Amino acid sequence: MKRINIGGVPEHFNLAWYLTLKNGEYKEQGINLRWKDYFGGTGAMNKALREGEIDIAVILTEGVIKDIIDGNPTKIIQTFVQSPLIWGIHVANDSKYQTISDLKGTKAAISRYGSGSHLMAYINAENNQWDLDKDLDFEVIRNLDGAVEGLTNGVADYFMWEKFTTKPIVDDGVFRRIGNCPTPWPCFVIAVREDFLDQNLEDVKIILDIINGTTQEFKHIPSIDKTIANRYDQKLEDVQEWLSLTEWSQSVIDKATVDTIQDKLFNLDIIPKKVDYNSLVRKID
Template identity: 35%
Template sequence: MPPLRVGYVREHFASPLLQYTEDDGGKTFTLVNCPGGTGQIIKALEEDQVDVVIALTDALIAGIAKGKPYKLVGSYVSTPLNWAIVTGKESKYNSRADLKGTTFGISRFGSGSELMVKLMAHQEGWVKGEGKDLEDIDFKVCNNIDGLVQAVNDGSCSAFLWEWFTTKPWLDRGEVRFIGSVPTPWPSWMIAAHTSPERCPRDNVINFVATLTSYVNDFDSEASRKGKDVEFIKKQFGYPEEDIKAWLETVGYPTDCTKIDGSMLVRTFGILEATGAMVRPPSGFDPENFTNVEAVRVV
């Protein structure tokens, strides 16, 4: 079998995966960077550009509910993702409340950047009547972080939501402002694989996730956090040491990537349904319908 093609976003969260691929050398998997985020990752999965993906929990679950051709096969990051609310350096917006009735930039429809705006809108009560339709909010597709930064500065968008530390270099350079944040009410990253057994043989997927666990455990250890994690991220991404240490204090990984918390999935289903980000499937919210039960344990 050819190596699995693994879609991901090349950022600090991917550090254990990058360490794994350095040792694997392309023997069992190759990486395909998708800088447009989870929306691009899911599209790549549908278009036979990747086989396995590490992507945002909410967007993966919503995609499965819509009939996308993949299932969850593992856990990756156990802590919430902190999304910065980002606006232009000279914009008139200074708080979440100021953004009602405006146009938000997103990378793609179906991406985390869209879903988190919907979550924020429901937290703020920006809905029509008692329904789930958002009130006077529009979206503009900007493809990636560079397009989003341009859009909030040229005024075509009011704001966008993106992971805090990923966006902080633009803040440090004075190109954008942060006016708040929206943490996810669920663990932030999961692993999914295409449902085709030809593209994703069960044993290959199981081996990939199980081996990734050992790299996650090493990265997540106290000793690594104090030393080699900082140096690795600094070398790979060029972040200031103080930002790396601050991020490491906020992030946690599962002790076993081959397990998925079924109760967490049910809670996430309910939140996403309430915000209108997904519709309850005819079969209901059964975690086993969202997971490849031959490749992962639902506990």
């Protein structure tokens, strides 16, 4: 049985992977798919792809595009979640900061440079007409636990992370959310190391067929809202709101969307150049 390593964030977006693994659907096709949670998010997964620790990643769109341009030998093969990611902008509960404008010139906690939390700090700054050179400062905190410690201890002032994942921390009175910043594009894609894709194309197609079959029907799984609430320690009403806002995809990301993302990243000086669509995406149908 062929072993294939895949990584993603341990969040509700990826429950479909857990369900198909639990049901043994990949093993029925001769594939030993091994999932690894990446609490450090996109930056940690990009590193794992580069080092061959994983073969496939379910990863933030803008983060993997930046890293491919920076030399990561990986290709996007499909959009996984079509809807935007809603990033909550959080401060410590006892912080003096009350509005997004109060955060101008303060220090953002980020999981690592090149991560989603890093890139979205730039998007938020641009949305609020800040000076990107003078009004942004960063403190690397690695993951969500690091953010809790960093904001509580005052080594950073605010932290951007997916708002439903952080909602329990807000409800517990550790963080206070003072705003939201949605991504202007589909949030998650499936990316595969190029050398692995070249040698295992049929296996990758089988994996896509299985996961796409589940995401197409995901919202209709009986009591899926209760399952998510229990597994991810979420309030049922929050899960129901999240389900109403989230749409999965079974299609490859299109050129217009890739161009939009590259234009934004280039204008923010996050990437040094724009590249051809086929340098980033491989259609495998």
